[in-house]
Amino acid sequence: MDKFTTLTGIAAPMPLVNIDTDMIIPKQFLKTIKRTGLGVNLFDEMRYTQDGQEIPDFVLNQPAYRKAQILVAGDNFGCGSSREHAPWALLDFGIRCVISTSFADIFFNNCFKNGILPVVLPEAAVQHLMDDARKGENARITVDLESQTVTASDGTTFSFEVDPFKKHCLLNGLDDIGLTLEKASAIDSFEAKNATLRPWA
Amino acid sequence: MSAPRTLYDKIWDDHVVHTSDDGTCLLYIDRHLVHEVTSPQAFEGLRMTGRKVRAPEKTIAVPDHNVPTTAGRDKKIDNEESRIQVEALDRNAKEFGINYYPVSDIRQGIVHIIGPEQGWTLPGMTIVCGDSHTATHGAFGALAHGIGTSEVEHVLATQTLIQKKSKNMKVEITGSLRPGVTAKDITLSVIGATGTAGGTGYVIEYCGQAIRELSMEGRMTVCNMAIEGGARAGLIAPDEKTFDYVKGRPHAPKGAKWEAALAYWKTLFTDEGAHFDKVVTIRGEDIAPVVTWGTSPEDVLPITAEVPDPASFTGGKVGAAQRSLDYMGLTPGMKLTDIKIDAVFIGSCTNGRIEDLRAAAAILKGKKLAPGVRGMVVPGSGLVRLQAEEEGLAQIFTDAGFEWRLAGCSMCLGMNPDQLAPGERCAATSNRNFEGRMGRGGRTHLMSPVMAAAAAITGHLTDVREIMDAAQHA
Ligand code: SF4
Numbered sequence: 001m002d003k004f005t006t007l008t009g010i011a012a013p014m015p016l017v018n019i020d021t022d023m024i025i026p027k028q029f030l031k032t033i034k035r036t037g038l039g040v041n042l043f044d045e046m047r048y049t050q051d052g053q054e055i056p057d058f059v060l061n062q063p064a065y066r067k068a069q070i071l072v073a074g075d076n077f078g079c080g081s082s083r084e085h086a087p088w089a090l091l092d093f094g095i096r097c098v099i100s101t102s103f104a105d106i107f108f109n110n111c112f113k114n115g116i117l118p119v120v121l122p123e124a125a126v127q128h129l130m131d132d133a134r135k136g137e138n139a140r141i142t143v144d145l146e147s148q149t150v151t152a153s154d155g156t157t158f159s160f161e162v163d164p165f166k167k168h169c170l171l172n173g174l175d176d177i178g179l180t181l182e183k184a185s186a187i188d189s190f191e192a193k194n195a196t197l198r199p200w201a
Numbered sequence: 202m203s204a205p206r207t208l209y210d211k212i213w214d215d216h217v218v219h220t221s222d223d224g225t226c227l228l229y230i231d232r233h234l235v236h237e238v239t240s241p242q243a244f245e246g247l248r249m250t251g252r253k254v255r256a257p258e259k260t261i262a263v264p265d266h267n268v269p270t271t272a273g274r275d276k277k278i279d280n281e282e283s284r285i286q287v288e289a290l291d292r293n294a295k296e297f298g299i300n301y302y303p304v305s306d307i308r309q310g311i312v313h314i315i316g317p318e319q320g321w322t323l324p325g326m327t328i329v330c331g332d333s334h335t336a337t338h339g340a341f342g343a344l345a346h347g348i349g350t351s352e353v354e355h356v357l358a359t360q361t362l363i364q365k366k367s368k369n370m371k372v373e374i375t376g377s378l379r380p381g382v383t384a385k386d387i388t389l390s391v392i393g394a395t396g397t398a399g400g401t402g403y404v405i406e407y408c409g410q411a412i413r414e415l416s417m418e419g420r421m422t423v424c425n426m427a428i429e430g431g432a433r434a435g436l437i438a439p440d441e442k443t444f445d446y447v448k449g450r451p452h453a454p455k456g457a458k459w460e461a462a463l464a465y466w467k468t469l470f471t472d473e474g475a476h477f478d479k480v481v482t483i484r485g486e487d488i489a490p491v492v493t494w495g496t497s498p499e500d501v502l503p504i505t506a507e508v509p510d511p512a513s514f515t516g517g518k519v520g521a522a523q524r525s526l527d528y529m530g531l532t533p534g535m536k537l538t539d540i541k542i543d544a545v546f547i548g549s550c551t552n553g554r555i556e557d558l559r560a561a562a563a564i565l566k567g568k569k570l571a572p573g574v575r576g577m578v579v580p581g582s583g584l585v586r587l588q589a590e591e592e593g594l595a596q597i598f599t600d601a602g603f604e605w606r607l608a609g610c611s612m613c614l615g616m617n618p619d620q621l622a623p624g625e626r627c628a629a630t631s632n633r634n635f636e637g638r639m640g641r642g643g644r645t646h647l648m649s650p651v652m653a654a655a656a657a658i659t660g661h662l663t664d665v666r667e668i669m670d671a672a673q674h675a
Contacts, residue, residue: 017517018397018497022635027616031282033241033289045637074517076398082333082347102398105433106333106347113351165225180359183219183227187361190218190229200454200462201231201326
């Protein structure tokens with residue numbers, strides 16, 4: 001997993017609430033057995049017509065946002081299924097940070113496993129950044145994980161909360177499984193205890 | 202004496218392997234369910250790092266999401282990508298030595314239906330699956346939730362999950378349901394009341410008389426859609442109904458182990474005075490048969506209502522409602538019962554069990570699909586299908602003009618050939634009405650099996666109570 005430390009980039013505005021995982025990556029693209037290559041199909045049904053032509057109005061098709069690295073979105077981003085294809089598609093497109101007032105639980109977790117930082121901010125802050133993002137490529141937003149801040153192009157800075165363990169893993173690009181395997185003896189003793197307490201399990 | 206605990210607290214406490222200073226826990230996982238869509242990258246990860254599946258005997262795999270539901274699928278799956286995914290699962294199950302139900306096995310079916318059916322799902326367990334509807338298993342008083350593929354790999358390798366504890370939420374449904382009102386109406390009404398983000402950060406415990414009165418299958422329907430309310434998991438405390446359901450299933454404990462298990466399971470309830478961070482109470486009598494009108498499961502209304510005006514909402518929901526109505530091709534103020542349908546889908550992990558099929562068949566008996574409407578029934582498992590055939594339900598469906606399919610997820614997410622055409626409108630017993638969910642441009646109205654059956658007969662959304670009344674007076 002790639003580290004996430006600081007990022008300064010173009011933010012694309014998506015002021016829609018409840019952007020679900022079916023919108024982020026429709027199911028016809030879940031048939032892959034790889035993690036990469038999904039970027040071209042990110043937001044597929046909003047981005048392309050039925051015959052594969054780009055829909056010019058869609059934000060990521062506009063020249064200013066084709067290289068966006070940040071999304072600023074409406075409430076409850078990522079609701080719906082557990083498909084990790086959603087963060088894989090975002091990442092493959094080049095998005096490393098999503099900012100919203102709230103995220104669906106599983107999607108939120110999945111982001112951290114893939115080097116994407118989901119940032120939760122109050123409504124007024126998201127609105128400020130949304131307006132900033134609407135200015136296109138002139139407005140570069142800076143996200144700093146170490147100091148837990150987002151800075152708009154006018155210099156306004158917002159602080160956000162992040163779970164310390166998740167922050168640590170993301171800053172260092174750590175692999176969860178490796179960390180857990182260091183606790184193998186605790187798992188062994190749990191299993192031994194369980195064999196007497198709940199032998200049917 | 203220790204402080205009173207909720208059911209969630211108890212299950213959690215009994216599965217903590219390790220707690221870090223910041224409160225992050227390593228939670229032991231009793232059952233890991235696996236399907237073909239969210240697992241290939243996880244197995245690939247194991248291979249690349251030379252890791253093994255830690256507890257293959259606790260890992261159960263089945264292909265369900267993109268298998269066709271037509272005959273001959275055990276010989277050949279035409280769609281190449283689907284075939285590759287199913288073959289990858291075949292290979293991974295074999296290579297890593299996990300329990301497996303291939304398409305050729307009569308026990309194959311939707312992962313959340315076969316877990317309980319085979320007795321893998323037991324009270325007090327922790328259960329995960331790379332699928333958000335894992336919440337279904339909470340009906341047994343098991344802590345069950347969906348995980349992403351990275352977490353699937355983590356569980357495969359370590360049989361644990363890194364978790365922070367969620368908050369406790371209680372949803373109480375008091376009193377009894379009225380005739381024509383089902384578990385699906387409960388769960389949709391709860392989402393209507395709390396919103397799709399209302400449960401975010403919580404584990405919900407459903408309780409109250411109306412929940413107690415539900416069968417195990419009805420309880421599964423309720424917990425299944427906890428995720429649509431944003432909750433990580435839904436739980437219902439086990440009782441005699443639960444124990445009766447579990448007893449004798451292939452993987453349920455037997456003999457002395459059964460007795461020991463039963464004694465433990467009887468301790469699985471929320472203690473008097475335990476703390477809930479949020480409480481929602483709904484009167485069972487107030488719940489009507491409901492349908493969704495929009496493209497979010499929170500867009501729920503009683504069937505007697507009208508399509509809402511987007512202006513009646515606030516904030517970002519105004520634009521979302523307008524977008525929904527445009528997508529759904531509806532105008533504010535029209536009666537929900539005036540909405541004409543093109544298709545009916547009965548199935549999914551929400552409503553693809555035998556009682557669902559019985560309920561729909563009871564409405565459809567001796568009736569026909571309305572002209573121009575196509576109907577499909579997809580049993581949740583091969584065993585449900587077999588039982589429905591033995592009980593004569595399959596005959597009722599085919600006589601009515603429905604297609605009678607093999608088990609799988611099917612139209613619920615339209616990854617296999619079963620899809621809606623653009624603009625086609627469907628009365629569906631599944632759980633998501635998202636844009637494009639059942640096929641690009643397809644329009645989904647969620648409802649209970651009896652409501653879907655009623656719509657099938659009339660060709661438009663219909664209050665099933667009218668059909669029930671008519672049958673009574675006939
Ligand atoms: S039936 Fe639908 S919701 Fe259930 S597991 Fe399959 S695709 Fe997911």
